[in-house]
Amino acid sequence: MSEKRTIPNIDQLAKLTxxxxxxxxxxxxxxxxxxxxxxxxxxxxxxLTEIEKN
Incomplete structure:
Protein backbone atom coordinates (compact mmCIF):
# COMPACT_ATOMS: atom_id res chain seq x y z
CA MET A 1 0.00 0.00 0.00
CA SER A 2 1.18 3.45 -0.72
CA GLU A 3 1.56 5.81 2.19
CA LYS A 4 -0.76 8.79 2.14
CA ARG A 5 0.85 12.12 2.81
CA THR A 6 -1.32 15.01 3.75
CA ILE A 7 -0.40 18.56 2.95
CA PRO A 8 -1.40 21.00 5.69
CA ASN A 9 -3.83 23.61 4.53
CA ILE A 10 -3.34 27.35 4.97
CA ASP A 11 -5.48 27.47 8.12
CA GLN A 12 -3.39 24.76 9.77
CA LEU A 13 -0.17 26.54 8.83
CA ALA A 14 -1.52 29.83 10.17
CA LYS A 15 -2.46 28.17 13.47
CA LEU A 16 0.95 26.54 13.76
CA THR A 17 2.69 29.81 12.98
CA LEU A 48 19.16 39.93 55.23
CA THR A 49 22.91 40.53 55.32
CA GLU A 50 22.33 44.14 56.42
CA ILE A 51 19.90 43.01 59.12
CA GLU A 52 22.41 40.46 60.42
CA LYS A 53 25.11 43.15 60.59
CA ASN A 54 22.90 45.32 62.79
Whole structure:
Protein backbone atom coordinates (compact mmCIF):
# COMPACT_ATOMS: atom_id res chain seq x y z
CA MET A 1 0.00 0.00 0.00
CA SER A 2 1.18 3.45 -0.72
CA GLU A 3 1.56 5.81 2.19
CA LYS A 4 -0.76 8.79 2.14
CA ARG A 5 0.85 12.12 2.81
CA THR A 6 -1.32 15.01 3.75
CA ILE A 7 -0.40 18.56 2.95
CA PRO A 8 -1.40 21.00 5.69
CA ASN A 9 -3.83 23.61 4.53
CA ILE A 10 -3.34 27.35 4.97
CA ASP A 11 -5.48 27.47 8.12
CA GLN A 12 -3.39 24.76 9.77
CA LEU A 13 -0.17 26.54 8.83
CA ALA A 14 -1.52 29.83 10.17
CA LYS A 15 -2.46 28.17 13.47
CA LEU A 16 0.95 26.54 13.76
CA THR A 17 2.69 29.81 12.98
CA UNK A 18 0.58 31.63 15.56
CA UNK A 19 1.32 28.92 18.14
CA UNK A 20 5.04 29.20 17.44
CA UNK A 21 4.95 32.99 17.84
CA UNK A 22 3.04 32.65 21.12
CA UNK A 23 5.55 30.07 22.34
CA UNK A 24 8.46 32.39 21.54
CA UNK A 25 6.72 35.28 23.30
CA UNK A 26 6.02 33.09 26.32
CA UNK A 27 9.66 32.01 26.43
CA UNK A 28 10.81 35.64 26.39
CA UNK A 29 8.38 36.51 29.19
CA UNK A 30 9.60 33.53 31.21
CA UNK A 31 13.22 34.65 30.79
CA UNK A 32 12.31 38.17 31.95
CA UNK A 33 10.46 36.73 34.92
CA UNK A 34 13.50 34.63 35.86
CA UNK A 35 15.74 37.69 35.63
CA UNK A 36 13.39 39.63 37.90
CA UNK A 37 13.27 36.73 40.36
CA UNK A 38 17.08 36.60 40.46
CA UNK A 39 17.27 40.36 41.10
CA UNK A 40 14.68 40.06 43.86
CA UNK A 41 16.56 37.16 45.45
CA UNK A 42 19.79 39.15 45.41
CA UNK A 43 18.14 42.21 46.97
CA UNK A 44 16.50 39.98 49.60
CA UNK A 45 19.84 38.34 50.38
CA UNK A 46 21.52 41.76 50.68
CA UNK A 47 18.73 42.94 52.95
CA LEU A 48 19.16 39.93 55.23
CA THR A 49 22.91 40.53 55.32
CA GLU A 50 22.33 44.14 56.42
CA ILE A 51 19.90 43.01 59.12
CA GLU A 52 22.41 40.46 60.42
CA LYS A 53 25.11 43.15 60.59
CA ASN A 54 22.90 45.32 62.79
Missing amino acids: NSLELAKETEQQAKKLCELAEKFALKYKNC
